[in-house]
Amino acid sequence: MHIAKYNANGNDFIIFHTFVEVDRSTLAQQLCDRQKGVGADGLIVLLPHSEYDFKWQFYNNDGSIASMCGNGTRACAHYAFTNQLADASMRFLTGAGVITSVVENDVVETELTTPKVLSESFEENGLTWHFCDTGVPHLVTFVEDIGCFDKVIARQMRYKYNANVNYARLEKNALHVRTYERGVEDETLACGTGMAACFYSAYRQKLVGTSATIYPISGDELSLRIVDQKLFFKGSVQKVFETVLDL
Numbered sequence: 258m259h260i261a262k263y264n265a266n267g268n269d270f271i272i273f274h275t276f277v278e279v280d281r282s283t284l285a286q287q288l289c290d291r292q293k294g295v296g297a298d299g300l301i302v303l304l305p306h307s308e309y310d311f312k313w314q315f316y317n318n319d320g321s322i323a324s325m326c327g328n329g330t331r332a333c334a335h336y337a338f339t340n341q342l343a344d345a346s347m348r349f350l351t352g353a354g355v356i357t358s359v360v361e362n363d364v365v366e367t368e369l370t371t372p373k374v375l376s377e378s379f380e381e382n383g384l385t386w387h388f389c390d391t392g393v394p395h396l397v398t399f400v401e402d403i404g405c406f407d408k409v410i411a412r413q414m415r416y417k418y419n420a421n422v423n424y425a426r427l428e429k430n431a432l433h434v435r436t437y438e439r440g441v442e443d444e445t446l447a448c449g450t451g452m453a454a455c456f457y458s459a460y461r462q463k464l465v466g467t468s469a470t471i472y473p474i475s476g477d478e479l480s481l482r483i484v485d486q487k488l489f490f491k492g493s494v495q496k497v498f499e500t501v502l503d504l
């Protein structure tokens with residue numbers, strides 16, 4: 258099997274395409290293992306689809322299925338275009354719905370699924386939390402110092418609410434974001450739907466305008482904008498390597 262490893266601002270993925278649709282949860286665990294496998298935050302498998310350019314299966318590092326992955330959509334779109342599975346502007350089916358992505362060299366912009374507010378804001382662990390779905394559920398708290406990211410609190414909130422957990426610091430029209438990711442069960446270097454959730458929560462509170470620059474902990478720079486309640490997420494991706502594995 259021909260596979261590619263992608264880096265999307267620190268969120269890394271193993272990607273391949275096939276005609277065979279089977280449960281790849283165990284394979285995802287094996288391939289994503291950073292000691293015994295290739296190592297990645299997730300596995301993305303592209304499959305043919307009659308209506309869209311393709312559909313995907315997305316697995317987290319631990320083999321669990323996630324309905325959406327913002328950074329994964331950008332890496333996957335680049336992979337699809339590079340492998341002539343789709344034109345530069347494409348539509349593909351994910352567990353959360355149809356995604357549109359546009360590839361321009363190494364920069365990919367994705368229109369994410371329509372964001373949904375999951376609850377009123379609430380206080381817990383001395384912090385104010387905003388809860389929304391940007392394809393997968395995310396808790397967001399705004400802090401003065403991103404260094405106060407607390408993995409123990411993040412993990413506790415993750416299990417209590419079955420959500421990813423984000424700490425964000427606002428700086429003018431920019432957001433600095435750290436995310437504890439469900440399915441990786443640790444902080445990752447970037448999470449696309451997490452950055453989108455932080456932007457959307459800030460936008461709803463009028464803390465940012467209709468667009469903002471986002472800095473995940475990897476230090477990369479991405480952008481988010483909202484148009485007619487639709488979130489557009491843009492940033493670069495890199496193919497790290499390609500290889501052939503006996504799967």
Ligand SMILES: N[C@@H](CCC[C@H](N)C(=O)O)C(=O)O
Pocket residue numbers: 268317322323325326327328329393394421438439440441447448449450451
């Ligand atoms: N890294 C992703 C999110 C992947 C899914 C998440 N771990 C979950 O299970 O909810 C992104 O870039 O959005």
